[in-house]
Amino acid sequence: MNHYFSTRELSKLCGVGETTVKRWSNMGLIKHHKTVGRHRKFKLEDVLDFISKNHIQIPNEQIEQLKLEKQSSDNLDLGAEIILVKGDTDALAQRLYTSLCAKNKQEVEVLLIRAFEQKLSFATIFDKMIAPAMHKVGNLWENQKICSAEEHVISNIMVEAIMRLKTRYESLQSDISLGVDDDYGMDGEPTLYRHRKRHDQTHRIKTPINDLEQDKASKPKVVVCSCPEIEHHEIALQGVALVCASHGFEVLYVGRAVPFKDLLKFIEVSEPGLVCMLFTSAKIDEMLYKRYEQFRKKMARAKIKLIIGGQFLGEKKSFPIKSDFRAFNCVSLEQYLKQNFQVSSSIL
Numbered sequence: 001m002n003h004y005f006s007t008r009e010l011s012k013l014c015g016v017g018e019t020t021v022k023r024w025s026n027m028g029l030i031k032h033h034k035t036v037g038r039h040r041k042f043k044l045e046d047v048l049d050f051i052s053k054n055h056i057q058i059p060n061e062q063i064e065q066l067k068l069e070k071q072s073s074d075n076l077d078l079g080a081e082i083i084l085v086k087g088d089t090d091a092l093a094q095r096l097y098t099s100l101c102a103k104n105k106q107e108v109e110v111l112l113i114r115a116f117e118q119k120l121s122f123a124t125i126f127d128k129m130i131a132p133a134m135h136k137v138g139n140l141w142e143n144q145k146i147c148s149a150e151e152h153v154i155s156n157i158m159v160e161a162i163m164r165l166k167t168r169y170e171s172l173q174s175d176i177s178l179g180v181d182d183d184y185g186m187d188g189e190p191t192l193y194r195h196r197k198r199h200d201q202t203h204r205i206k207t208p209i210n211d212l213e214q215d216k217a218s219k220p221k222v223v224v225c226s227c228p229e230i231e232h233h234e235i236a237l238q239g240v241a242l243v244c245a246s247h248g249f250e251v252l253y254v255g256r257a258v259p260f261k262d263l264l265k266f267i268e269v270s271e272p273g274l275v276c277m278l279f280t281s282a283k284i285d286e287m288l289y290k291r292y293e294q295f296r297k298k299m300a301r302a303k304i305k306l307i308i309g310g311q312f313l314g315e316k317k318s319f320p321i322k323s324d325f326r327a328f329n330c331v332s333l334e335q336y337l338k339q340n341f342q343v344s345s346s347i348l
């Protein structure tokens with residue numbers, strides 16, 4: 001359940017119509033906030049307050065459940081929640097950075113999950129929140145304000161929070177497939193999630209995605225997400241994986257520092273439609289460049305699209321890294337996917 005209620009959710013809880021809830025909020029009986037899309041949202045705390053002051057009859061166990069949820073949401077103060085409701089991504093990035101520096105793991109997790117619940121896309125969460133916050137952490141390390149060990153702890157907190165976000169997303173996906181997504185939507189607006197088709201219970205992605213030029217079959221496109229050899233930065237790759245998954249791709253996440261020969265073997269058996277590769281700081285010397293070029297040419301021959309992205313801090317002018325597409329960030333990846341593949345509908 002969200003920590004904010006939509007008008008519809010609140011009307012269900014109180015057993016009244018949505019118009020009644022709107023009237024209550026217009027009369028100031030219950031406080032509301034507006035989302036970026038100008039929908040009303042009711043904070044859990046205000047709902048509890050309203051229920052008790054107005055003696056609304058709600059089963060005890062439901063009240064207890066709400067109180068439990070309130071406890072778990074209390075670690076994020078109202079200031080941060082308002083930022084989330086307004087979708088102020090700069091303030092969100094700053095807030096994330098502060099929570100990371102304080103090593104406040106729970107707050108980092110809550111921030112990401114709330115951002116997701118407020119319908120920020122994975123691309124926005126990574127481009128506008130995680131990247132700026134992590135770049136600042138990098139500056140702290142570069143200026144010796146934090147040591148390597150501290151930077152590692154912060155990175156691990158970030159990675160764990162992303163994993164939580166992924167789990168949250170996946171559980172929502174399986175709820176949808178089971179048809180229990182009815183309450184997930186704002187103020188009666190049709191939720192985008194409902195456009196998704198039901199699917200079988202395997203881990204394969206359900207949305208039909210078809211390469212424009214090729215097959216129109218319902219088989220999902222497979223994407224392999226990998227770092228090249230000697231590249232240990234992979235946080236952005238986790239964002240790439242989530243962006244692809246949320247557009248219906250089946251993601252095979254290979255991760256950090258994979259030798260090209262091993263990656264090739266894996267690609268032969270998994271037959272992806274595209275490969276996304278991250279270049280943050282991998283130093284591109286002549287030997288690595290040769291191996292990469294061989295890999296790239298094999299991808300081209302197999303008609304597998306190769307998308308690269310990252311900060312390219314180790315790229316040399318003499319060894320320019322070629323690909324089918326160089327993504328500037330996750331939003332540009334999203335645009336590329338939409339232009340080159342038939343993505344049924346973004347679920348975010």
Ligand code: B12
Pocket residue numbers: 126127128130131132134135137138139141142151152155159230231232233234235236237239240276277278279280281282307308309310311313314327328329330333
């Ligand atoms: C976290 C971190 C680490 C962690 C990584 C943990 C992990 N699990 O990923 C650890 C501790 C392992 C690490 C190790 C090292 N690090 Co480091 N690290 C960072 C740090 C602080 C954050 C990186 C990050 O996660 N950013 C968050 C992501 C989301 O942002 P992003 O990379 O910009 O990605 C965005 C876009 O570029 C794009 N994108 C990125 N990749 C891709 C890929 C695709 C396919 C697409 C479509 C898009 C895309 O989308 C993202 C969202 O907008 C950076 C600072 C920085 N400036 O980034 C330093 C930094 C990259 N590290 C640095 C260094 C020096 C190192 C080490 C050499 C340190 C050492 N002596 O051991 C090693 C190198 C290891 C190696 N061989 O790879 C330097 C690199 C300097 C340089 N010129 O090369 C940096 C810049 C720090 C600094 N300010 O000096 N690091």
